[in-house]
Amino acid sequence: MDHKESFLRFLRIEKRYSPHTVRSYINDLEQFILHLRLNNKSGAENEISSHDVRSWIVALMEEGYSPSSIHRKISSLRAYYRFLRKEGHVRGDPLEKVVLPKTAKKLPVFVEEKTLDRLLDDCEFEEGFRGIRDRAIIEMLYFTGMRRAELTGLRNSDVDLESATVRVTGKRNKQRIVPLFNHFALKLKNYARERDAEFGIPAEWFFVDDRGNKLYDKYVYNTVRRYLSMVTTIEKKSPHVLRHTFATHMLNRGADLNSIKEFLGHANLSATQIYTHNTFEKLSKIYKQAHPRA
Numbered sequence: 001m002d003h004k005e006s007f008l009r010f011l012r013i014e015k016r017y018s019p020h021t022v023r024s025y026i027n028d029l030e031q032f033i034l035h036l037r038l039n040n041k042s043g044a045e046n047e048i049s050s051h052d053v054r055s056w057i058v059a060l061m062e063e064g065y066s067p068s069s070i071h072r073k074i075s076s077l078r079a080y081y082r083f084l085r086k087e088g089h090v091r092g093d094p095l096e097k098v099v100l101p102k103t104a105k106k107l108p109v110f111v112e113e114k115t116l117d118r119l120l121d122d123c124e125f126e127e128g129f130r131g132i133r134d135r136a137i138i139e140m141l142y143f144t145g146m147r148r149a150e151l152t153g154l155r156n157s158d159v160d161l162e163s164a165t166v167r168v169t170g171k172r173n174k175q176r177i178v179p180l181f182n183h184f185a186l187k188l189k190n191y192a193r194e195r196d197a198e199f200g201i202p203a204e205w206f207f208v209d210d211r212g213n214k215l216y217d218k219y220v221y222n223t224v225r226r227y228l229s230m231v232t233t234i235e236k237k238s239p240h241v242l243r244h245t246f247a248t249h250m251l252n253r254g255a256d257l258n259s260i261k262e263f264l265g266h267a268n269l270s271a272t273q274i275y276t277h278n279t280f281e282k283l284s285k286i287y288k289q290a291h292p293r294a
Contacts, residue, residue: 003045004029007083028076032056045084050094053077057100067101074100108244108274109236111228116142116245119231129194130210134223136191137207141224141239144178145246145263148239152215154206161185170265178263247275
């Protein structure tokens with residue numbers, strides 16, 4: 001492939017991909033080139049056909065690659081051909097009519113209601129500002145369903161504790177207003193008082209670290225993992241699990257899908273519909289346990 005080096009330079013400099021990501025692209029392209037050589041193909045971009053791509057997919061499946069791994073490799077090849085077309089090196093696209101193997105949808109991992117109750121009602125958080133902040137982090141994620149980056153990006157001006165609302169800036173800078181429980185708003189007032197007493201003048205950022213600086217993503221992840229580890233053995237214990245938990249609990253308690261979509265800041269309903277699978281799984285389990293002929 002004659003233009004591979006300029007493509008990799010494009011990924012590094014213009015796209016600013018990490019060395020690890022660029023290495024993945026290199027490996028995928030080199031694997032495809034090797035496949036072509038094993039099948040006596042030249043590897044020239046203009047000579048590659050959809051048949052060549054399909055035969056690579058079949059070879060990958062025979063070697064035991066999962067559908068998701070195959071999707072990633074074909075995605076690398078697609079990106080390469082997009083680059084070639086943009087630069088005017090090729091006209092056609094051998095991947096245009098290629099159909100990929102279906103990937104199994106992973107159901108969102110969530111925490112059971114009783115387990116969350118145990119964490120929020122029975123577990124002891126640290127004394128002082130740190131404990132108050134850590135509890136506020138856990139509760140903000142679970143009570144609003146916001147993403148980790150949305151939480152760390154909250155400014156003081158985004159949180160209106162008098163009207164008990166928070167303005168969340170999501171993906172593509174799309175903003176949404178999320179209501180807060182009145183009793184949670186009172187807790188957040190207490191957190192803000194403790195924060196200002198600890199660090200002086202009100203900070204720009206609503207959540208701050210132990211030095212009064214903007215809270216960083218890794219701290220939120222570690223905090224959620226530490227406290228979830230006290231009450232559950234599920235493998236994933238990330239802030240996103242609390243987002244999934246919020247949506248699943250809301251749906252199980254009768255909230256309609258459109259409302260959950262607005263809470264989560266999804267662009268379309270299809271992204272929210274995955275939570276109906278968890279609800280169906282629960283209904284199916286109850287049905288099998290309760291129906292006399294099940």
